[in-house]
Amino acid sequence: MKKRGRPKKFRLPVPRIHLNRRIRLLLLKSKFFLLGLLTFALLFIFFQLNSFIQSLPNPELLTTAPFKATTKIFDRKGKLLYEIYGDENRTPVKLKEIPASIIEATIAIEDNEFFLHNGFSLKGIMRAVYKNLTSDTLEGGSTITQQLIRSAYLSPEKSLYRKIREVIVSVWAEQIYSKNQILEMYLNQVPYGGTAWGIEAASQTYFGKSVKEINLAESAFLAGLPAAPSRYSPFGAQPFDYKKRQLSVLLSMFKEGYINQDQLETATQKALHFISYRPRSTSEVRKNLEGKQIPSIVIEKVMKRLEKNSLLNDESFAKLWVDNRNDFHPRSRIALRMELKAKGISEELIDHVLENFDEDGLAYKAGIKYSNRLKKLDYPLFRKKLSSHLASKGFGYFSIEPVVEKIWNDFQIESNQMELNIKEEIT
Numbered sequence: 079m080k081k082r083g084r085p086k087k088f089r090l091p092v093p094r095i096h097l098n099r100r101i102r103l104l105l106l107k108s109k110f111f112l113l114g115l116l117t118f119a120l121l122f123i124f125f126q127l128n129s130f131i132q133s134l135p136n137p138e139l140l141t142t143a144p145f146k147a148t149t150k151i152f153d154r155k156g157k158l159l160y161e162i163y164g165d166e167n168r169t170p171v172k173l174k175e176i177p178a179s180i181i182e183a184t185i186a187i188e189d190n191e192f193f194l195h196n197g198f199s200l201k202g203i204m205r206a207v208y209k210n211l212t213s214d215t216l217e218g219g220s221t222i223t224q225q226l227i228r229s230a231y232l233s234p235e236k237s238l239y240r241k242i243r244e245v246i247v248s249v250w251a252e253q254i255y256s257k258n259q260i261l262e263m264y265l266n267q268v269p270y271g272g273t274a275w276g277i278e279a280a281s282q283t284y285f286g287k288s289v290k291e292i293n294l295a296e297s298a299f300l301a302g303l304p305a306a307p308s309r310y311s312p313f314g315a316q317p318f319d320y321k322k323r324q325l326s327v328l329l330s331m332f333k334e335g336y337i338n339q340d341q342l343e344t345a346t347q348k349a350l351h352f353i354s355y356r357p358r359s360t361s362e363v364r365k366n367l368e369g370k371q372i373p374s375i376v377i378e379k380v381m382k383r384l385e386k387n388s389l390l391n392d393e394s395f396a397k398l399w400v401d402n403r404n405d406f407h408p409r410s411r412i413a414l415r416m417e418l419k420a421k422g423i424s425e426e427l428i429d430h431v432l433e434n435f436d437e438d439g440l441a442y443k444a445g446i447k448y449s450n451r452l453k454k455l456d457y458p459l460f461r462k463k464l465s466s467h468l469a470s471k472g473f474g475y476f477s478i479e480p481v482v483e484k485i486w487n488d489f490q491i492e493s494n495q496m497e498l499n500i501k502e503e504i505t
Contacts, residue, residue: 134243135231137251140263169278171289173262179294180277181261183301186330189222193257197223197248223248226264270300271307286353294341295348298327312352318492325496349450411437413472441468441477445485453489460486
């Protein structure tokens with residue numbers, strides 16, 4: 079018998095494809111081309127990333143290269159005579175010298191997760207976007223660390239490229255510094271309006287006293303400024319916005335547990351008393367320094383420094399005087415003209431400086447500033463006192479009457495809205 083083996087598998091013949099030499103060469107060249115293209119792309123990405131990383135500011139410079147500080151001149155008895163600075167008036171202070179109310183107000187309104195994140199907060203960004211779209215309050219999505227990095231190193235432009243750099247450097251800074259160090263640098267670095275940079279300069283600029291003496295109501299006002307210093311200035315185009323911002327800060331502190339209901343209501347009702355700074359002409363500065371028996375060599379250095387900053391030539395002085403009056407103690411055109419003339423400013427220059435003078439707008443600002451102390455009066459007494467005050471500032475009848483009516487109506491609306499906001503927040 080024949081031995082039977084395994085049956086053979088049936089296989090279909092596979093046709094062999096013969097590629098000619100040219101096609102094989104073309105495929106080989108394509109492979110090398112794609113490999114070269116990939117290598118070039120990887121090298122390009124590597125060099126771009128390296129260039130991006132090299133362009134990032136080093137957060138270690140926050141301590142090795144300190145912020146600009148104001149030069150202060152004292153007399154023999156230690157009394158402050160003058161402060162000399164360029165665009166940034168800054169007096170650095172230690173965190174331990176800053177009241178807890180300032181620190182708590184800043185954290186509550188700017189970054190309530192400050193002690194939890196590592197430089198940035200996705201939750202904070204999403205919450206800020208939602209709140210800004212659904213209410214008339216302004217809330218930033220950047221952490222305190224991001225704001226510090228932006229203020230110290232980056233431009234304020236709104237772009238994805240700047241935001242990415244900001245986040246990376248913020249995370250880097252969090253690996254170098256403690257939370258208290260970052261908080262101290264933030265409070266000494268960020269702008270609070272005008273030339274006031276840092277919390278001490280802000281306290282002196284708005285209230286004429288050291289930050290150590292600031293109370294809760296004043297702390298809430300100052301903490302609300304960095305988000306939009308021009309908008310929340312008490313002397314800006316919207317003079318009631320600073321009060322709304324202050325209330326927003328106080329409510330945030332209440333929600334975070336930093337203050338109780340009694341403190342919230344007391345601080346809300348407490349009046350804020352702002353002060354002003356009076357610019358001086360060159361001759362006044364020199365005369366005052368000589369009267370303090372300051373050595374002539376020191377006086378000359380001071381005068382050169384002031385002249386270099388272009389703060390005290392006639393035109394700059396006149397503009398600074400008018401701006402200062404318009405911001406802190408608004409005057410009528412006639413009153414300002416008399417003041418400038420007494421300072422030796424020429425009629426021609428006075429006409430130029432007062433060219434676009436808004437009499438009605440300044441009457442309103444002057445009325446707002448003074449009427450804060452009249453809120454509890456009834457209308458007849460309110461009208462009498464406010465009209466008398468505006469008249470003493472040189473404003474005429476046709477400016478005074480409509481301003482008094484507008485301020486009274488605005489106060490009623492503001493008062494009702496604030497009471498409603500507090501009740502809603504508490505309930």
